[in-house]
Amino acid sequence: MDSLNPTPTAEVTHRTLKNEQGRVFREIEAARVVAVRNRGQIDGILMAPSMFDALRSRAADAERLLAALPLLIAAARSEVAIPSETFQALGIGGRDDWRALNELLAGVPVTITHGEDGHPLPKTSDVVLEHIPVEEDDEELAVDADAATAA
Amino acid sequence: MSSEPAGDSPYLHHADYWVAATEAGEYPVRQGDLFANVQTANGAHLDAALIVHPTCELGKASVTNMQVARVQPLNALPDEHQRQQVVAGISEKNAGVRIAFAHTFFVAPVEGSALHIPMWADFRELVLAPREQFTHDARIGALTHDARVTFIRRYLYFRLRWSLSFEQVREMEAARIDADPAFAGPRPDWVV
Numbered sequence: 001m002d003s004l005n006p007t008p009t010a011e012v013t014h015r016t017l018k019n020e021q022g023r024v025f026r027e028i029e030a031a032r033v034v035a036v037r038n039r040g041q042i043d044g045i046l047m048a049p050s051m052f053d054a055l056r057s058r059a060a061d062a063e064r065l066l067a068a069l070p071l072l073i074a075a076a077r078s079e080v081a082i083p084s085e086t087f088q089a090l091g092i093g094g095r096d097d098w099r100a101l102n103e104l105l106a107g108v109p110v111t112i113t114h115g116e117d118g119h120p121l122p123k124t125s126d127v128v129l130e131h132i133p134v135e136e137d138d139e140e141l142a143v144d145a146d147a148a149t150a151a
Numbered sequence: 152m153s154s155e156p157a158g159d160s161p162y163l164h165h166a167d168y169w170v171a172a173t174e175a176g177e178y179p180v181r182q183g184d185l186f187a188n189v190q191t192a193n194g195a196h197l198d199a200a201l202i203v204h205p206t207c208e209l210g211k212a213s214v215t216n217m218q219v220a221r222v223q224p225l226n227a228l229p230d231e232h233q234r235q236q237v238v239a240g241i242s243e244k245n246a247g248v249r250i251a252f253a254h255t256f257f258v259a260p261v262e263g264s265a266l267h268i269p270m271w272a273d274f275r276e277l278v279l280a281p282r283e284q285f286t287h288d289a290r291i292g293a294l295t296h297d298a299r300v301t302f303i304r305r306y307l308y309f310r311l312r313w314s315l316s317f318e319q320v321r322e323m324e325a326a327r328i329d330a331d332p333a334f335a336g337p338r339p340d341w342v343v
Contacts, residue, residue, distance in 0.1 A: 065246040070158075072243065083235040083242035083251060096231050098238045098269045102165050102259070105239050109158030112241060112314070114249035121314045129319055131326030140213045 004054050008035035008045060067111035074108045153340050154297050155317055161240030161250075161305055163298050165259035165269075170293040172263065178336045180285050181206040183294035183302045185222065185258065187265050192216045192279040199223070201258065201272040202285065203306070207331070209282070217285060221276035222258055225269040237271045240305070253309045256302060261292040274309045296339035300324055 010031035012024050017036055024046070028034050032051045036044035047055075068086075075082040080101055081094035115121050154167040169185075170178055182202050189200040199222035208214050228234045236242045236251035243249075258270035294302065304320040307313045325342045328334050 061246060068243050068246050068248050071248065081231070081235055083232060083239055085242070085244045086246060096235070098225060098234065099165065101235060101238050102162065102257070105160045105162065106164035107157050108160070110160045110241065110248055112159040112250060113247045115312065115314065116250045116253040118244070118249060124313070124315055124319070127319070129323055131323050131330070133330035
């Protein structure tokens, strides 16, 4: 079985869930995904924490890939070398041409997802910035050159 | 007409970096402008440098030295992959798009000048240089208002790790210019 297949392999009813919690949780551990049925309809899914974490991680991977895809596709089409570890790993090369790379990036709607250190960037698009003009004081510091030298 | 990068791309098209030579005379020397053969305050020589000093400070008599960032040719980087990251300002890794070499700012060639080569400014190499050499006549390239937005945006990320969008930085720059009674030269068309 694919360890990330979210198809339920067992079912319990509301009544069983309520009355036999211990058994149900042991079943979740074994079956990994358990459907909760009520009056013929599935109205809930229970899954092992490890399964949930794995699915969440896969969703994050998919989201990242979706952000990178426009750039990767455009680069592959234009055969321009881009700084891509995925392309490097796949042996996909291209022309090492700064001009073509600059033009490609100026035209492809890239979404930057991570900072330089690899951590996800915080979403700042919703941050409202407001410029409040202030009058500057043109007074300059009067530095005592002798004292500054002595220090 | 103004230009902007697509999506989060850090840089503009190389043709949108510099004010045309025929119009550059209307633009005072500002942050982001490019100079060649810069002498630093401690006597060193830089083949090229970009002004990092805030534009509003440049007119003050007490400012005798200006902060500039060293600019180097792209081919000073022997590694092809690193050159690509500097030009792009980003890289793809593990299916994520991340900022690459945040301390760099890609500098497009200035056509018809001594610096008609792709370059990069190094925010880690900021030096002081006597102001008298930064004149209209000595200037190699006057950065366009739009490219200056990309410059400020890149600098903000390097300095403060603030990841703002091009639009957010441009909006702040527009408000700042609008409120600046001493602003000289042509205004960007995004200032109301």
